[in-house]
Amino acid sequence: MTPGTGRRAPRTGRSWISRWDPEDEGFWNDGGRRVARRNLWASIASEHIGFSVWSIWSVLVLFMTPEHGFSTTPEQKFLLLSVVTLVGAVLRVPYTLAVPVFGGRNWTVIATLMLIVPTVAAxxxxxxxxxxxWLLLVLAATAGVGGGNFSSSMANINSYFPEREKGWALGLNAGGGNIGVATVQLVGLAVIALFTTSAGYLVPLFYAPLILLSAWWAHRSMNNLVHVRGDVAGQLSATRDRHFWIMSLLYVGTFGSFIGTGFAFGLLLQAQFGLEPVQSAGIAVLGPVVGSLIRPVGGRLADSLGGARVTLWVFTAMAACAAVLVLAVQAGHLVLFVGAFAVMFVLTGLGNGSTYKMIPSIYAARAEDAIAAGEPREQALARTKRVASSMLGLIGAVGALGGVAINVGFREAFAATGSSAPAFVAFGAFYLLCAVVTWTVYLRRPSRSASADEPVRATAR
Structure with a gap:
């Protein structure tokens, strides 16, 4: 693995790798695995810090209390969370495309150093x-740069590992990033416990040296791959497929709910039940931890039971959970509210794993159908793999927009009624819609007339 020259300058230097073939077992065992894992650990660190900065406002709003001179209303706080979620979701698309343009190592260093801006400003x-x-809104928007790190990190690490190990590597990379939502809440809880709620500014200060350390680690340990090129055409072709929009809808319901409620849970406890910041932070930290750790279980269940079946059960249970949350809010029952929310986080984690497992299955089925119709095997597999890879990145971006909808829903509910109950009613109706779509498209048995999606249905089942 010696540095080489790619088609575009300046793809030369010690950090650039010209030959990378992880599918060759000899290459992989003779140093390839070591290099890939070295890149993976540095990538996990960067993505973890990115997720923490992206979700830092879910903690900072807890410090904005009247006791410390803040007059920010619950509606304004939910708007802050909506803005930061929106920017992070939108940035996922250009961040994915930045990896082949700048190189995985170079972009990881750049993206990590950019996190200094929102932390220092905060x-x-x-x-x-x-x-x-208005200035707080602008500041919250800058924290959205942390949300883009997920897509660029996943796109980069995807190129390093062979197909037989990608599930493990990408799962570890994603899980290490998602846990950042809980880590920043633990930091906020520690600051409140040690310095009281008057020291909220210490939370971003805590992350400043970690950002620099993570950027240094990426600069020292990571590499750029010469052969990695952008695939804008693949992304455009993915958006023309109806399954892209269907799976985006489902991922909005699972990941959107995870990231949206992960941001909002502590603020909900404060605004709906009047809990103190230390109590809100202490309870809220548990949700993202559970949701992140349970995600691989959803994928494993999808492997054995079928992705569509697991997803259908998840959405049905999420709708039931939303109904229980409405009752808990109306009754003012804190224990029931927290318990139902804990179940909701478990379900979103399971749904994240099962929906992401459905995407490659759909295109594997289409590839086999094309092969049976006479298309050369290699050509069919390459074409469907290209579209599926592009779809994974784009669906991740669209799914994050669900987090915006969650926080906007809470904001509108509090503005109109002073309660979160109407938002949970709307969320429950959406989950039922997702359940119906899952059953109709991927589980319902078609009529005797031929269906173009029958291989897709069979694989999903």
Missing amino acids: FFLVRDPDTPF
Whole structure:
């Protein structure tokens, strides 16, 4: 593995690898695995810090209390969370395309150093309760850069590992990033416990040296792959497929609910039940931990039972959970509310794993159907793999938009009624819609007339 020259300068230097063939077992065993894992650990660190910065406002809003001079309303706080979620979701698309343009190592260093902007700005501005709300909105938007790290990190690591180990590597990379949502809440809880709620500015200060350390680690340990090229055409072709939009809808329901409620849970406990910041943070940290750790279980269940079946059960149970949350809010029952929310986080984690497992299955079925119709095997597999890979990145971006809808829903519910109950009613109806779509498209047995999606249905089942 010696540095080489790609088609585009300046793809030369010590960090560039010209030959990379992880499917060759000899190459993989003779140093390839070691290099790939070295890149993986540095990537996990960067993505973890990115997720933490992306979700840092879910903690900072807990410090904005009247006791410390803040007059920010619950509706304004939910708007802050909506803005940061929206920016992070939108940035996932260009971040994916940045890897082949700049190189995986180079872009990881750039993307990590960019996290300094929202952390340093938050350190100075959150200390002043007289900071205008519009400026807080701008500041929250800058934290969205942390949300884009997921897509670029996944796209980069996907190129390093052979097909037989990608599930493990990508799962580890994604899980290490998702846990960042819980880590920042633990940091907030520690700051509250040690320094009281007057020291919210210490949360971003804590992350500043970690960002620099992570960037240094990426610069020192990671590589760029010469052969990696952008696939805009693949992404465009993915958006013309109806399954892209169907799976995006389902992932909005699972991952969107995970990231949206992960951001909002602590604020909900504070706004709906009047809990103190330390109590809210102490309870809220558990949700993202459970949702992140349970995600691989959803994938494993999908392997054995079928992705569509697991997804259908998940959405049905999520709708039931939403109904219980409405009852808990109306009754003012905190224990029931927290218990139902804990179940909801488990379900979103299972759904994240099962829906992501459905995507390659759909295109594997289509490839086999094309091969049976006479298309050369290699050509069919290459074409469907290209579309499926592009679809994974784009669906991840669209799914994050669900987090925006969650926080906008809470904002509108509080503005209209002073309660979160109407939002849970809307979410429950959406989950039922997702369940119906899953059953209709991927589980319902077709009539005797031929269906173009019968191989897809069979694989999903």
